[in-house]
Amino acid sequence: MSTATIPPNAPDGVPCAHCGLPAPPLRADQTESFCCHGCRGAWELIRTWGLEEYYQLRDSPGEEVDEEATRNWEDLNDPRLLGRSAPLAVETDSRAPLLRSTLAISGIHCAACLWLIERAPERISGWHSSQVNMHQRTVELTFDPTTIRLSEIGRWLHRVGYTVEPLADCDDNSKDEASQQLLVDLALAGFCAANAMWIAIALYAGQFTGMAANHEQFLRIAGVGLGVAAVIFPGRIFFRSAIASVQTRTPHMDLPVAIGLMAGMLASIYALIDRNADVYFDSIACLVFFLLTGRWLQLRQQRRAGEAVATLMRLSPTVATRVNPDGSTSRVAAETLSITDHVIVRPGESIPVDGTITAGESMVDRSLMTGESCPVQVVAEDAVEAGTENLQADLHIQVTAKGDETRLAKLQHAVAEAAATRTPIIQLANRIGAWFVVVVLLLSLTTAVAWFFIDRSQMMGNVVALLIVACPCALALATPLAIAVSIGRLAKRKVLVRSGDCLERLSRPGILFLDKTGTLTKGRMQVSHWIGDNELLPAAGKIEAGIRHPIAHAITRFAQAEIGDSFDSLPPASNVNQQVGRGVEGEFQGQHYRLGSVQLLGSPEFSDPNSTSQQSGDDRLDNRWKSAIESVIAAGSSPVVLIKNQQCRGVFGVSDPLRDEAGEVIDWFINEGWQVEILSGDHQPTVSQVASSLGLSETSARGGLLPNEKLAVVQAATGELPVIMVGDGVNDAAALAAADVGVAVRGGASASLAAAPVVIDGGSLAGVQSLVVGARQARQTIRRNFVISISYNIVAVGLAMAGWITPLVAAALMPASSLTVLGLTLASPTNGEPSESKHNTPSNAKNLKESR
Amino acid sequence: MSVMYVALPIAIALGATALWACVRAIRNGQFDDLDSPPMRMLIDDKPQPPKEPTDE
The missing domain is CATH 3.40.50.1000 (HAD superfamily/HAD-like)
Structure with a gap:
């Protein structure tokens, strides 16, 4: 009997050619290695499409393709279940009308993803185009309903590693509109500021070289016009919040800004009448422009918080299988469910509501709530949360909370609140900018008054020089740069x-x-120890192959890596039967195997005292296995025992x-x-x-x-x-x-x-x-x-x-x-x-x- | 210097035209997604191969 022990942190072989996760080492006849069938499928499909350039374009590995997710893509064909993603007809030149649908997409992270998704339609007839919006994580699909259905596109995208979902209600356009309005204001302020600046340069040059009075007045009028426009149109938001600040008696940054703008504007208008006074239109237009730029950057940040919520929203399924009073089932939008309704959740589906299990027992992936990848066992009367995933068997659930009342929705609100209430850092430059106009006005007034008494002929030149050198360009540049x-x-x-x-x-x-x-x-669970005969690995790998559990995945990957390509050609295990919370049993090549926690052995020193383990009798444990299990536990791994025909024959150590x-x-x-x-x-x-x-x-x-x-x-x-x-x-x-x-x-x-x-x-x-x-x-x-x-x-x-x-x-x-x-x-x-x-x-x- | 009476309004008008175009672009939503277009332009278009009649 040969025994292989894998030391912890053994080299993981090579990265998977598709997702970069550890994959079995390459053999002589191979040029790439895959961590799982899903990734191999995605890689082959991308090659078939002739789009393998994707692998050169991307700057980081793709996401692991979960081939086992049994999703109900048919839901994409029912417009009633799509909500805001329901397809709309688009105008075409002649033939049958095309449909267009905007769906949320997950799994995209770089330019190559975008490239792949936008090139894929060229390869599939009936799918006309796809347009990705990286910002909102959405994709706009145009397709010919007579040739292809939305569910098929969903399945194609899923095969290369992207998942589409109907848009949730929170993905709305109101934020876009607010951002657009601010951008328009910003453009207007920028226009006024840039032109006012040129006019100001002409005036300064005129101060120095001399200029006809009527020309000077003309330039002043044009400049003041631009300055006033900047204050009245884009600058109005400062006055609005300054007035609000006075009314509520809470000091606000915008108050000094509004005072400065007002003073600058009035002084400039007065200067049109009294030609000896100065105009400040360029300062006020620039101030409005810079302050609006700051606002826009801030708004972008807030939008990001909104996106976080939108991504979370997509985690809870929008469609549920309702049990009707007559016992039949129907697919309905999750929003239309009411408390006390009963829903069925199939294995591989996410639970759409908070509820209590009325029938069935299964394993549930609660990583959403706990962050732990190991599924937990649930039985009747247990509570389950929306967004968690049912892994093994049908669950009948009575709805206790839906929509905004679920714990997932509360988590979403917590994220939005946390993002919005984070104390903002007011940039030093902005704080200074608020007082800048006031200080400069005071200083230039002082200069003017002082020089009026010292030497009137120099008064004008000195005030202008001050206005120029006081420009806080370097100050404004310091932080952002x-x-x-x-x-x-x-x-x-x-x-x-x-x-x-x-x-x-x-x-x-x-x-x-x-x-x-x-x-x-x-x-990611990995097999860190294997104590036993390598001939048993095919059986272990094949029996665990169909199980959705991180430990089962780890054992299958390990077996695949050890055995190599011949693993895929081996016959599958039969009569595989999961014992919830304990392990799995099955037959492989005529032999009966059991794999699972040490509880399977039924030996008191390793079993959980609370378990009602029935196994005993023939499961004998000799000292060799006892010490193996102890060494695995001592290394911080969880032991998984392999029992062949009632005999303990191997121990895996699995750890993250x-x-x-x-x-x-x-x-x-x-x-x-x-x-x-x-x-x-x-x-x-x-x-x-x-x-x-x-x-x-x-x-x-x-x-x-x-x-x-x-x-x-x-x-x-x-x-x-x-x-x-x-x-x-x-x-x-x-x-x-x-x-x-x-x-x-x-x-x-x-x-x-x-x-x-x-x-x-x-x-x-x-x-x-x-x-x-x-x-x-x-x-x-x-x-x-x-x-x-x-x-x-x-x-x-x-x-x-x-x-x-x-x-x-x-x-x-x-x-x-x-x-x-x-x-x-x-x-x-x-x-x-x-x-x-x-x-x-x-x-x-x-x-x-x-x-x- | 009297040419300034003509040149300045023309300059402002030209700028205003650009401003109008910019505002139009904003209203069209061209500034809503600032993440994907910069990635899209990095990828060269290749001549499209003929579409196959069947899936896959």
Whole structure:
């Protein structure tokens, strides 16, 4: 009997050619390897279409194709069940009318996905076009209903790894309209500001070289016209909120802005009558433009929060199978269900409502609520939540809550609220901008008055010079430029920062919260140990092949990797029968096998004391297996025993291994003075074990947290110190949105990606480290830029007031400060290489630990 | 210098035309999705092969 033991963290072979997950190593006759049949199918289909260029175009691997998901695509053919996605006829030149439908799509993440989806229609007759909107994660499909049905398109897209769903109600257009209105205002303000600026330059030049009075007056009239237009049309929103601020007696940023705009406008209009006074139309038009730009950026951020909710909404199915009073069933839209209705949920379907099980027992994937990939067993009288997935058998469920009342909907609201109530950072430049006009007006008034008594002939020139050099271009440039440079540098290290203020928040050490499953761990069950005869692997692999359970997947993958291609040609197992919560039994090549937890052995020292295990008698356990199971447990893995004809013949150790870099990254953060905590939905003992293996104290590991509890922990911690939350699951989404900086790890749920302002694309935790280092450097650059531009402005304004610079010199000095800031920012040192030490991880981590 | 009385209104009018075009584009929704078009333009079009009559 040959025995193979796989050490933990054994090399995983090669990445899957389609999704990049670990796949069996290549053999001589192979050029690519796949982790599963779904990925192989997708790869072959893409080749058949002649679209294999996709693999060159993409910059990150695709998503794993779940071939086993048994989805009811037929629902896509019933317009009544599609809601807002119901197909509409489009006008065509001659033939039968085409239909167009907009559906939500998941699984897209880069340009290659877009390319693949938009090229696919060329290969399939009847499917005319598809247009992807990356922003909203929707796809607009145009097809010929006489040749192809929507369900077939859905199935095609699913085969290459994308899933379409009808749009939920929250995917509406009102946000687009608000954004459009703001953009129109922005365009108008930009137009006024740019033209006013040119006219102002002409006037300044006229001050210096001399200009006919009637020409000067003409330019003044044109400039004031533009300035007034900028204040009246795009600038009206500042007056509106300033009036509201006065009425409610709450001081608001817009109040000084409105006063400044009003003063500038009135002074400019007065200057039209009194030719000796100055006009400020360019300042006020530019101010309106810059402030609106800030607003627009802010609105974009808010829209992102809205998208997070929209992605979450898509998680609960919109269609349910209702049991009618006469016993028949019908597919209905989930909204039309009422409390006390009964629904049937087939295996592989998501549960559409919160409810109580009335009949049936099955395993349910509750990862949405707990973040754990291991399904839990449910029986009659148990409560189940909308959005969780039924895995094994039909469940009859009585509806207790639907629509907005479900726990999923409450989670959605929590995400939206957390994103909206996050304290916004008002950029320093904006705060200064609000007072800028007032200060400059006062200063120029002082200058005018002073020079009126000193030397009237120089009065005009000095005031104009002051107005020019006081232009806060460098000041306005300082922050966004430093942030933009940092974001660009971080993007090269696969850390995608979507909102620049994240970097401003990470100024000093604070609290780092980490999710466990999928963030600290790889989030994927792997066989770490196999003690037994390799000849038994085909049986184990084939019996587990049809089971939807992460441990079963791990064993099948392991068997496939060990046996190779001949595994696929082996006959399938027969009489496969799942025993909920315990394991699976089946026949393979005439022999009877059982696979499952140690409870199957019925031996008291390994069985759960609460279990009502009936197995005993012939299942004898000799010392060899006892010690094997003990060694597996000691290594932190879960043992799975293989029983052949009532004899224990093998032990698998299955675990979700820690990411290689987890220990190193955590050590780095602790050394930097951060407080590191684990927030997990998993059981407390497991979380504590992970914490201790990472060198964290017992108190910093919090297990058994529901999404709203994670949110509460994060919200309680938010305050003085910056809070980073790193997570990957839907259950983390609310906490990610609430934290000062939410970091989502790619490969997780799309809802968490949408909720978090930072996404680590490479899936390596070292990205969090890069982020903090990048933020620190950005902050240093910003501070230096501010010092330079403010000291420049103070010195230059002083010189202008003293009458030492002419308007022309001022006009030359102004861009000089902007260029200095620009040059220094671009030349600032690049981000350090925190992940460089990755290659010597173990020794490094040990050294760090010892040095603490 | 009196040419300025003509040139300035023309300049403003030209700018206003561009502004009108921009506003039209905004209202058409061309600025709603700022994520996919920059990706789409990176990918070259290839001559379309003839469509096969059957699926797959």
